[in-house]
Amino acid sequence: MRRTALRARAACFLKESSVAKVYKADETFNHELLAGASCAFGVFDGVHRGHRFLIGEAVKTARESGGISAVLTFDIDPDERFHAERLKKLMSNERRIEALAETGVDVVVVLPFTAEFSSQEPSAFLDALFKGAVPYAMHVGSDFRFGARAAGTVADLEAWGARDGMHVCAHDLKSADGRPITATRIRLLLADGECEQACALLGHPYVFEGAVLKGRGEGTDMGFATANISLPSMMQVLGEAVYAAYATVDGVRYKAAMSVGVAPTFADATATCEVHILDFAGEIYGDIIQIEPVHYLRPMIKFESVDELIATVKSNIQWVRENL
Structure with missing residues (x-):
């Protein structure tokens, strides 16, 4: 009773x-x-x-x-x-x-x-x-x-x-696939850049968010401005690489190309998350944006010249434009 x-x-x-x-x-x-x-x-x-x-x-x-x-x-x-x-x-x-x-x-x-x-x-x-x-x-x-x-x-x-x-x-x-679904397993997949497999186990997209900080400025000088994202250490799950992604700014979802880690071409670079948001122009320093990595594109590599770097990044951006 x-x-x-x-x-x-x-x-x-x-x-x-x-x-x-x-x-x-x-x-x-x-x-x-x-x-x-x-x-x-x-x-x-x-x-x-x-x-x-x-x-x-x-x-x-x-x-x-x-x-x-x-x-x-x-x-x-x-x-x-x-x-x-x-x-x-x-x-x-x-x-x-x-x-x-x-x-x-x-x-x-x-x-x-x-x-x-x-x-x-x-x-x-x-x-x-x-x-x-x-x-x-x-x-x-x-x-x-x-x-x-x-x-x-x-x-x-x-x-x-x-x-x-x-x-x-x-x-x-x-x-x-014969193995338990755990948060640890998903984190390990993301550390290896396996976005699709991680999302399959999550049952929803993997999304993180961070504040946009002022960066070094090389991207703007080379023709592809990037938003530099600040992430607490405990949220830095994704492995160092370049990814196809989506970025959500003020509720609007854009295609994006993102690099995670140290840019080895620049000797004084530090680890960071840089996002080039396609077809976006606006001042978002200090804003919180959401990032959804969906596909591994390539590892972080050292280029022989800035021209080679620019050509590769533009190729990555084009892949995102055509395939997402």
Whole structure:
């Protein structure tokens, strides 16, 4: 009876639009929202096909049980707190949460990953998360870990949930080509310039964004101005190379040719991301633009002369114009 009543109370939170409402689980959050809910719990970097399968299972369970579906995630990747110097991410935290809200769930609950919260032992971690409002079902990966030092396992989650009849559904990783779909696998593909394969596993385009900075100016002098993009180290996933891409500026999508890495022809060059946006003219210094690399064109190479460099870059731009 209690679980049925809680589900009925939670029904008022159901969304009317296709985008889920996002809640921050701070001191103002009403934990009763999660009572009787069907939840998917994880970081979900990239919100790839494997993640979407897991979230889809939570949606399916919610329809069967009559409760709401919810994604539980953190406001940052936990490794940003523990291993920031070596972390690489497919999505910014903001875009990840936006993407999760577009997966068809009713709500997304964002947990502040504070030092205090992350240092709790597994059972205390769950008590603090739900505060007595126990979900109907919890969908996680079979390798799910939680609590201080990632000590909590699926078995610990099952033991905790058994007190109130919570169903724990641990799923093996979804596979493609005989191998599990993981964010690590996708990041490695992008590091090798395999944009098409990475996007196939993501189930959507790989897109990153960055602020446009003033560059060295060589591109303008040679007849193809470039936007120099500033990226935090943890977002520098794509391998050094030249790519065919799309650039979105003020909501308009343009064809683009992009280089990632050090331009070896120039001795004093530093690593950068430079984007030539076809058929675009405008002042965008300081603006945030989105880049969608779609095809590897060539490695970064040292040219014997500036004329050879210009001819090659113009050939790359022409390929983009004719093939995208």
